[in-house]
Amino acid sequence: MAERIKPAEKFKRDRVPMKEQDPKERVKNFNEVPYGYSLEEAIKEAQRCLQCKPAACVEGCPADVHIPQFIDKIIDEDIEAAFKEIKITNALPAVCGRVCPQEEQCEGNCVMNKKGKPIAIGRLERFVADWAREHGIVDEDIDESQKKGKKVAIVGSGPAGLACAADLAKLGYDVTVFEALHKPGGVLIYGIPEFRLPKSIVNYEVEQIKKMGVKIYTDYVIGYIKTVDELVEEYDAVFLANGAGAPSFLGIPGENLNGVYSASEFLTRSNLMRAFDFPEFDTPIQAGKRVVVIGGGNVAMDAVRTAKRLGAEEAIIVYRRSRAEMPARAEEIEHAEAEGIRFELLTNPIRVIGDENGNVKGLECVRMELGEPDESGRRRPVPIEGSNFVMDVDNVIVAIGQNANPIVARSATGVETNKWGYFVADEETGKTTHPKVWAGGDIVTGAATVILAVGAGKKAAKSIHETLSAQ
Amino acid sequence: MARILKKEQWSDTIFSMLIEAKDVAKASKAGQFIILIPKEHGERVPLTIADSSKDEGWVQIVFQVVGKSTLELSRMNEGDELYSFVGPLGMPSEVEKFSGKVIMIGGGIGIAPIHPIAKTLKDLGNHVVSIIGARTADLLIMEDKMKEASTELIVATDDGSKGKKGFVNMVLEELLATEADNVDRIWAIGPPIMMKACTESAKKFNKPIIVSLNPIMVDGTGMCGACRVTVGGKTKFACVDGPEFDGALVDFDELMARQRQYKEQEQKALELYKAKEGLA
Numbered sequence A: 001m002a003e004r005i006k007p008a009e010k011f012k013r014d015r016v017p018m019k020e021q022d023p024k025e026r027v028k029n030f031n032e033v034p035y036g037y038s039l040e041e042a043i044k045e046a047q048r049c050l051q052c053k054p055a056a057c058v059e060g061c062p063a064d065v066h067i068p069q070f071i072d073k074i075i076d077e078d079i080e081a082a083f084k085e086i087k088i089t090n091a092l093p094a095v096c097g098r099v100c101p102q103e104e105q106c107e108g109n110c111v112m113n114k115k116g117k118p119i120a121i122g123r124l125e126r127f128v129a130d131w132a133r134e135h136g137i138v139d140e141d142i143d144e145s146q147k148k149g150k151k152v153a154i155v156g157s158g159p160a161g162l163a164c165a166a167d168l169a170k171l172g173y174d175v176t177v178f179e180a181l182h183k184p185g186g187v188l189i190y191g192i193p194e195f196r197l198p199k200s201i202v203n204y205e206v207e208q209i210k211k212m213g214v215k216i217y218t219d220y221v222i223g224y225i226k227t228v229d230e231l232v233e234e235y236d237a238v239f240l241a242n243g244a245g246a247p248s249f250l251g252i253p254g255e256n257l258n259g260v261y262s263a264s265e266f267l268t269r270s271n272l273m274r275a276f277d278f279p280e281f282d283t284p285i286q287a288g289k290r291v292v293v294i295g296g297g298n299v300a301m302d303a304v305r306t307a308k309r310l311g312a313e314e315a316i317i318v319y320r321r322s323r324a325e326m327p328a329r330a331e332e333i334e335h336a337e338a339e340g341i342r343f344e345l346l347t348n349p350i351r352v353i354g355d356e357n358g359n360v361k362g363l364e365c366v367r368m369e370l371g372e373p374d375e376s377g378r379r380r381p382v383p384i385e386g387s388n389f390v391m392d393v394d395n396v397i398v399a400i401g402q403n404a405n406p407i408v409a410r411s412a413t414g415v416e417t418n419k420w421g422y423f424v425a426d427e428e429t430g431k432t433t434h435p436k437v438w439a440g441g442d443i444v445t446g447a448a449t450v451i452l453a454v455g456a457g458k459k460a461a462k463s464i465h466e467t468l469s470a471q
Numbered sequence B: 001m002a003r004i005l006k007k008e009q010w011s012d013t014i015f016s017m018l019i020e021a022k023d024v025a026k027a028s029k030a031g032q033f034i035i036l037i038p039k040e041h042g043e044r045v046p047l048t049i050a051d052s053s054k055d056e057g058w059v060q061i062v063f064q065v066v067g068k069s070t071l072e073l074s075r076m077n078e079g080d081e082l083y084s085f086v087g088p089l090g091m092p093s094e095v096e097k098f099s100g101k102v103i104m105i106g107g108g109i110g111i112a113p114i115h116p117i118a119k120t121l122k123d124l125g126n127h128v129v130s131i132i133g134a135r136t137a138d139l140l141i142m143e144d145k146m147k148e149a150s151t152e153l154i155v156a157t158d159d160g161s162k163g164k165k166g167f168v169n170m171v172l173e174e175l176l177a178t179e180a181d182n183v184d185r186i187w188a189i190g191p192p193i194m195m196k197a198c199t200e201s202a203k204k205f206n207k208p209i210i211v212s213l214n215p216i217m218v219d220g221t222g223m224c225g226a227c228r229v230t231v232g233g234k235t236k237f238a239c240v241d242g243p244e245f246d247g248a249l250v251d252f253d254e255l256m257a258r259q260r261q262y263k264e265q266e267q268k269a270l271e272l273y274k275a276k277e278g279l280a
């Protein structure tokens, strides 16, 4: 049991930094960048927590993680208890500890912000989950007497589907998840790169959910093999969590040239299909010497850092606004900068140029300046006339966002969608316009975050339980 | 799941397999495809559903060995399980009872995917004229099955070793020269260059032609955009908007260029695999 230090000391202490791979080395491999805390480091950081009542941090957490409680157990050096405390509400702690935008959520709310740096809640969550995995700590088995004899179908095994499945399984429901790809996990598996979220960690947390009795059928595309209408017939409730998977393109000339990728294709080839291990794995990928990624969000950062690791001598971000408007997490931008990514800000692509074989050889861009604020409140970028220039490039990766994929929606009679094809669902319950169908995650909100998807899955589980218990 | 029930070799490079896949067989319609991964390190290989039996719970695939993945698949045996098998994918063919004749053209390995569409059209009571062709007699597949699925069957080979001598598009053009008025719709499936040629012929006679495109795919569910093709000046995803499109609107040159995207890597993978397995 570590000592509990006085508040005055807490304020004096700095946030414990997390060691990470040297940028020069890490651009040559796909291993995880941050190493995670040691037990000593975790305790030292945990000791800073003020144990607020009520806890502001929890209010910022869409999964309602019992933050002060689990942090307190770390100081007790009872990591198993800390793990169980987290697991009460969050089935994916090792994932969330790594990829949640903590600075906007729990850590953004932490009262320590007023005095200095917030408690490193994400790093502590990650530490606890990793420790539990390494020590083989599992959740208690499901209490068989709780069985409800009711069946729920879930479409999609991303964070929304998995979170909903875990909560319903705990409550005693018979849960089946249908997944289109050959591996469960959604974006966690096919989108977020190995160096940020090792796939072995996602697989482990998915296995834990399976151990709770959840059945996951992979290679099962709802809309083709079975419709949502059929699921509604066969199950007591259906939760649609199929994500927003369809890639957007810019609509500029030359976009179908060889060497132009959507970020989803580029990342799927690399992550899900392990193209970074080609020819050990059979899926090829092209990463030329000069690769441009268009966009300024997390997806763009992931794509550009992947390109660098695949051997690009120069990997460049082209973004039409300035650094201040970039939607990516600060940490991601800093990691990219440390790895030598070049940023061409206030720059907009207007044409992809090809050679005689249909391969990309250049990208024509125009410089931009910021004009008056638009409806979103951000200053609108306007092209500077006559500033066009051409960059020599081998690959162009388009990372400007995702749309709703229509396959699920067109097989779901009576489930209303909005004009962009997203399901219309109540924010608090996930209820759709169909009495037996719930929806949540990116397919309701548009591309968002892992933890918001987890939160949506949990809300739907609660609402499904309330509805089915009342019947 | 996805066990190889039956394997046949139809030529040097063409194989047929019946795959156990009850749910896929039950749901599949003419014109759709599956994606399989032979073994764990494998890539996702799209193949058309050539036939299926709802009662017996299998799906037939017919494939040509062109690179590492199809070679590896061809070396798997009855009783083996595929690492992954997903389907049916893609939009089913739009079939109906036409008042005039329909012409079905299958070139090379394209005979396999044209078969279920011809069969469905014939079952709907259509007069089905099929033209099937291959480079040489040994490569001609599914002749008996196509005979059964057609009202009339015309065979052509490039070298004249069987049936008419010449390309299927030439046979099409001859047929249209005398019968164009009686023809309502044409389907052509085969290598892009053949579909392009057939489209040219159909255009001359102002006849609608449907082609089935086979761009490189990854997920096959509309998530990655690898399969994008230009149709009527617009970008479409072949896996979810197709694979069948109005041939007259397809940019075949772009399709062909995009298919060559990974030529170097594919060659390297094939050579390494052959060396590792001790194959010539």
Ligand SMILES: Cc1cc2nc3c(=O)[nH]c(=O)nc-3n(C[C@H](O)[C@H](O)[C@H](O)COP(=O)(O)OP(=O)(O)OC[C@H]3O[C@@H](n4cnc5c(N)ncnc54)[C@H](O)[C@@H]3O)c2cc1C
Pocket (backbone or CB within 6 Å): A099, A100, A101, A155, A156, A157, A158, A159, A160, A161, A178, A179, A180, A181, A184, A185, A186, A187, A188, A191, A192, A193, A220, A221, A222, A223, A241, A242, A243, A244, A245, A267, A298, A299, A302, A405, A407, A408, A440, A441, A442, A443, A447, A448, A449, A450, A451, A453
């Ligand atoms: C490259 C990238 C990086 C990101 N980085 C971060 C980050 O660092 N932090 C963060 O918080 N968020 C990040 N996000 C966003 C976050 O991953 C998503 O908001 C989140 O995954 C959404 O979860 P979901 O469960 O709604 O959908 P998804 O994760 O998209 O899962 C949906 C699942 O449904 C399946 N599916 C689709 N259609 C069907 C069908 N017809 N039948 C059966 N299954 C189907 C899909 O295959 C998929 O597995 C990132 C996103 C991307 C693309």
Ligand SMILES: Cc1cc2nc3c(=O)[nH]c(=O)nc-3n(C[C@H](O)[C@H](O)[C@H](O)COP(=O)(O)OP(=O)(O)OC[C@H]3O[C@@H](n4cnc5c(N)ncnc54)[C@H](O)[C@@H]3O)c2cc1C
Pocket (backbone or CB within 6 Å): B033, B044, B045, B046, B047, B048, B049, B062, B063, B064, B065, B066, B067, B068, B069, B070, B071, B109, B112, B113, B213, B214, B215, B216, B217, B218, B243, B259, B260, B261, B262, B263, B266, B267, B270
């Ligand atoms: C909808 C669809 C239906 C198809 N149906 C059949 C069929 O019934 N029978 C058949 O023999 N072939 C079919 N194909 C083509 C088949 O998928 C490719 O021949 C196969 O993927 C080649 O893999 P490989 O590793 O052996 O060859 P590789 O050496 O990898 O590639 C050889 C060539 O095959 C094509 N190809 C490679 N990878 C893919 C991929 N992932 N998707 C599509 N094409 C690719 C490219 O043109 C490439 O240059 C179909 C393709 C599509 C898209």
Ligand code: SF4
Pocket (backbone or CB within 6 Å): A048, A049, A050, A051, A052, A055, A056, A057, A058, A067, A068, A109, A110, A111, A112, A119, A121
């Ligand atoms: S707000 Fe910060 S200090 Fe307070 S309990 Fe939460 S983590 Fe601890």
Ligand code: FES
Pocket (backbone or CB within 6 Å): B216, B217, B218, B219, B220, B221, B222, B223, B224, B225, B226, B227, B228, B237, B238, B239, B240
């Ligand atoms: S293959 Fe990925 S979108 Fe068609």
